Amino acid sequence: MSAALALRAEWAKFTTLRSQWITPLLAVLLTTGITAAVQAAYGRVDTSLEDDPAGGIYYGLLFGHVAVVCSGVLLVGQEYASGTVRASLAAVPRRGRFYAGKLLLGTGVGLVVGLLSVAGTHLATAATVGLDLGQPGAGRSVVAGVLYHPLLLVICLGATAMLRNLTAAMGLLTPAVFLGTTFLTALPGVREAAYFLPDRAGLYAMNYRADPAVPYGHWTGLLVMALWAAAAAWGGLVSLQRHDA
Amino acid sequence: MIEVRNLTKRYGATTAVAGLDFRVEPGRVTGFLGPNGAGKSTTLRMVLGLDRPTAGEALVHGRPYAALEAPLRRVGALLDAHAVHGGRTARGHLRWLAASNGLPRRRIEEVLEQVGLAEAADRRIRGFSLGMRQRLGVAAALLGDPPVLLLDEPVNGLDPEGIRWIRTLLRGLAGEGRAVLVSSHLMAEMALTADHLVVVGRGRLLADLSTEAFLAQHGRARVRVRAVDPLKLADLLRTSGTAARPVEGGAWEVSGAAPEEIGALAARHGVALYELSLLQDSLEEAFMRMTADAVEYRAVAA
Numbered sequence: 001m002s003a004a005l006a007l008r009a010e011w012a013k014f015t016t017l018r019s020q021w022i023t024p025l026l027a028v029l030l031t032t033g034i035t036a037a038v039q040a041a042y043g044r045v046d047t048s049l050e051d052d053p054a055g056g057i058y059y060g061l062l063f064g065h066v067a068v069v070c071s072g073v074l075l076v077g078q079e080y081a082s083g084t085v086r087a088s089l090a091a092v093p094r095r096g097r098f099y100a101g102k103l104l105l106g107t108g109v110g111l112v113v114g115l116l117s118v119a120g121t122h123l124a125t126a127a128t129v130g131l132d133l134g135q136p137g138a139g140r141s142v143v144a145g146v147l148y149h150p151l152l153l154v155i156c157l158g159a160t161a162m163l164r165n166l167t168a169a170m171g172l173l174t175p176a177v178f179l180g181t182t183f184l185t186a187l188p189g190v191r192e193a194a195y196f197l198p199d200r201a202g203l204y205a206m207n208y209r210a211d212p213a214v215p216y217g218h219w220t221g222l223l224v225m226a227l228w229a230a231a232a233a234w235g236g237l238v239s240l241q242r243h244d245a
Numbered sequence: 246m247i248e249v250r251n252l253t254k255r256y257g258a259t260t261a262v263a264g265l266d267f268r269v270e271p272g273r274v275t276g277f278l279g280p281n282g283a284g285k286s287t288t289l290r291m292v293l294g295l296d297r298p299t300a301g302e303a304l305v306h307g308r309p310y311a312a313l314e315a316p317l318r319r320v321g322a323l324l325d326a327h328a329v330h331g332g333r334t335a336r337g338h339l340r341w342l343a344a345s346n347g348l349p350r351r352r353i354e355e356v357l358e359q360v361g362l363a364e365a366a367d368r369r370i371r372g373f374s375l376g377m378r379q380r381l382g383v384a385a386a387l388l389g390d391p392p393v394l395l396l397d398e399p400v401n402g403l404d405p406e407g408i409r410w411i412r413t414l415l416r417g418l419a420g421e422g423r424a425v426l427v428s429s430h431l432m433a434e435m436a437l438t439a440d441h442l443v444v445v446g447r448g449r450l451l452a453d454l455s456t457e458a459f460l461a462q463h464g465r466a467r468v469r470v471r472a473v474d475p476l477k478l479a480d481l482l483r484t485s486g487t488a489a490r491p492v493e494g495g496a497w498e499v500s501g502a503a504p505e506e507i508g509a510l511a512a513r514h515g516v517a518l519y520e521l522s523l524l525q526d527s528l529e530e531a532f533m534r535m536t537a538d539a540v541e542y543r544a545v546a547a
Contacts, residue, residue, distance in 0.1 A: 002314065002315075005344065005345055005346065005347050006345065008344040008345070009341050009342075009344045009345030010341075011344070012337075012340050012341035012343075012344040012345075013341045016333050016334070016337030016338070016340055016341060017330060017332050017333055017337070018332060019332060078330060082328065082329060082330040082331070083325060083327065083328030083329075084328060084329060084330050086290075086293075086295055086324055086325070086328055087324075087328060087329070087342065087385070088345075089293075089294070089295055090293050090294075090295065090316065090317075090322055090324075091316065091317055091342055091345040091346060092345050093293075093294045093310055093311040093313070093316055094311060244290070244295060244296040244297060245290075245295040245296070
């Protein structure tokens with residue numbers, strides 16, 4: 001019962017603070033909107049048969065997932081930035097329970113953003129260049145596209161709980177996801193290791209076709225990302241339990 | 246009821262709280278006094294389970310705070326009026342607090358009314374004055390209608406009207422049988438508000454007694470006496486062996502004696518007096534003297 005109350009408190013925090021619910025909304029709008037715009041403008045003329053359909057469908061995600069990162073960072077970081085974390089822990093003194101409330105809300109928000117974004121991008125693609133969900137890999141791509149969102153959000157939520165600082169988390173995670181891994185995969189020496197970074201692995205799971213350069217399969221990519229999410233969530237819990245608030 | 250037993254908090258080589266022992270009883274306001282840096286806030290955070298003690302324990306209703314189910318129904322706390330998110334409205338802030346402990350929604354309206362924020366309930370906290378934030382903090386503490394209240398420096402930065410409001414409120418809450426612990430570095434304010442005092446300095450317990458007893462013990466009484474013939478008085482005081490020191494205007498201050506004794510002594514020796522009065526130290530002076538050795542940051546005369 002008390003765990004349910006912790007979740008209800010997190011839901012109330014989420015709905016009473018504009019920046020918290022606008023950010024995930026922005027993620028859906030960015031991903032869907034940019035995909036729709038790009039597909040409408042270039043989709044039909046620029047797509048050759050060899051191209052992976054996922055590249056067009058998820059084009060907007062390259063922008064939208066920055067908002068997903070922000071959403072995960074804000075859920076925990078705003079507690080530390082405002083000092084509300086003390087009131088939160090006075091209200092829910094069992095830290096595991098408090099953190100479970102955060103994780104559940106974050107996962108839920110991520111799932112909703114994932115479902116809406118994937119639905120939006122697929123509808124936009126169907127309406128512009130056309131969509132064949134019977135193609136091999138299409139079903140998996142949809143599943144991976146939805147799950148990518150809660151996994152990324154949980155990674156950022158957990159990392160922020162480890163850092164216990166909004167500014168540090170924002171400064172570290174946003175460029176890491178937006179720029180970092182793209183640069184890293186371009187460097188010959190670290191390319192192999194960079195494939196195991198969470199967003200790379202998660203994005204690969206959405207591809208219809210296999211890339212021989214990637215050292216694992218599609219489902220394994222999703223698993224790699226899930227392992228990152230589990231590690232971040234666990235790290236955040238340890239940090240929360242270890243430190244004085 | 247709060248019980249603090251041998252409570253200790255060390256940060257590396259620094260000891261913030263050193264083996265504190267005290268109780269906060271229901272039905273009275275307990276003033277938790279000490280200069281800045283005495284360890285008051287650290288103690289309150291440990292009582293609330295926010296900071297982990299290095300040694301000792303703090304119990305609320307006989308249990309550690311973290312073991313309480315729906316703790317807001319048992320203990321209400323105001324730690325820092327600034328530790329709220331400015332983007333929420335007053336009502337929004339109270340809404341998540343109520344949700345966390347399954348408190349009925351009507352409590353939100355009740356406490357907003359009680360602290361006088363009903364009009365401002367839907368305004369964002371970022372636009373609140375310090376006084377309004379303090380009121381919101383008090384509203385949050387009262388939300389679960391708890392029998393125990395902890396308030397850290399609630400009058401800080403308040404105007405006289407706000408200070409009077411807090412004072413009346415705290416006295417009223419104690420009058421209803423609640424245990425009220427209120428920290429402050431303002432002795433004079435506590436003399437008016439608190440029934441009981443717990444005084445700390447450098448993390449150590451300096452005194453734990455009623456406000457009256459504190460005044461009687463530490464507000465050292467002196468007798469001020471002035472005679473028609475100051476030299477004759479000086480002789481008399483010297484020969485009678487009283488601890489007296491001359492002050493300006495030919496008067497003397499005698500400590501450790503009652504005015505009755507001095508008056509009788511003067512009459513026996515035919516010394517005519519102009520003035521004979523009892524001087525009581527203010528609580529502030531008593532506090533300064535008591536904590537003089539325990540003040541961590543003192544201005545050093547160059």
